Amino acid sequence: MNGDRHAQEQWGTRIGLVMAMAGNAVGLGNFLRFPVQAAQNGGGTFMIPYFVSFILLGIPMMWIEWGVGRYGGTFGHGSVPGMFDVLTDRKRKWAKYVGVLGVVMPLVVFIYYTYIVAWMLAFSFFSLTGDYFGLGDVAEMRQYLYSFQDIYDGSTHGGWVALLFFALTIAFVAWVLGRGISGGIEKLALIGMPVLFLFAFILVWRVLTLPPAAGTAAEGLEFIWSPDWQALGNARVWIAAAGQMFFTLSVGMGSIQTYASYLRKNDDVTLTGLSTAATNEFAEVVLGGTIAIPAAVVFFGVAGATQIALGGSFDLGIVAMGVVFQGLPGAEIWGRLAGFLWFFLLFVAGITSSVALASPTIAFLQEELGLTRRKAARAVAALGLGLGLFHVVFYRFGVLAEWDYWAGTFGLVVFATIEIVLFAWIFGMDRGWEELHRGADLKIPGIYKPIMRYVTPVFLFVMLGWWTWTEAVPTLLMETVTERGNIPYLWVSRSLMVLLLLIGVWLVRRSWQEKARGAPR
């Protein structure tokens, strides 16, 4: 039976579990998105709603998702449809269909995210070979990046280069996934996370000891940490901080639940869940905030770095940093090495998250189609490569940003809102509290019970309402599209996501009907 097959897989060690969960959470968002969001939203002012969001949104959601995952796992479910079904004691038919979001969203994000992770692998290679060295200003470096991203622009590389790195990355993810929980995912995390932290510490040290140029590293830190008190009353800053909390902790996705489903019934979730959240925050606040922005301020000054940060994560993390590495003393050796450390750090951060994003689909295919793990890993690789080609070929039309908005931004809040309603109000907060504390090594402070029942859901509803009104509706109506010629491609992009959802719903329906008939699978 599928439940038995799921139960055969377990985490090998507790440190392996923490590193794998931290690897899931620590991703590109910690080193690229966080500094840009902080810079765009009032610097130190952003940090106040950010920490409030961590306490009221991030930590409760992290505990809930660990709890939901472990609870579902005890019934043999490794993906969200089955977990939502048992949360409602199998009494509400819609719950399992809503749970399809927890499989399709991470799959959609996995596909385009892995393509971005592949860019980091490519730029690690380009740094070592010095491929972009000689492009000494932002405009030239930006053109280099755009040419790499756009397979029709052969001015720096043939279109096959981006495709090759994407295929290599997908193949690596599939290989890791095929090796199983303790033999693949856990080993990757046990090797990757120490490497990530080591590289990050070296880069922090290098940035803080950079000789002053257009600015200083201290000015860069001041830029991030000086509060603009007027911005604290701006709702947009609060929503941006809460949104960052979703990205960075990977909550509202479905991947934490799948990882937690491989826990044993009485394994701790409270202390281990808090450990992974804290480790992620360390990577983000202490390390992520001390590399890209301070380095950019040293080379471009505060005004220049602000301008670059407004251009987004890739302008800061790839374009500006590419110029920074070329300006380091002894650039031919140390600049190349620093470039490699930076981009490979991003690659490691991204690849551990990619593996986690693909895991719900693997578990789903094992449960609902009865595939073995290796076959499921191959199927995900084929799906990732096939649908990923859509992004490789049509990147210039904004199809990747479309998926990122619906599945990687708005969808997270929708999913988390549904999940907390199911957990706190339908499953019941008293049962939920008891479930979280089964085998717990940490007693959750009692104040978190009303927070989970009322405060976090209200926070989520407000956020959902705000985003729906200010962004989702205009985005849905294509009001924000400046290149009108892109609209047909964006509709195809949306249709593919809807198609995946419909296939997921159909598979769940078929599987539950077979279970009801008692058919062997």
Add this chain to the structure above:
Amino acid sequence: MSTFALAFMLISMGLVTVLTVYCLYRTLRGK
């Protein structure tokens, strides 16, 4: 760097670091 920004940064980074070390220490001890 202003004193306020420096203090805010050090306190925030310090709290996050203490929380991380404390949680990881307890997790790895198994308690």
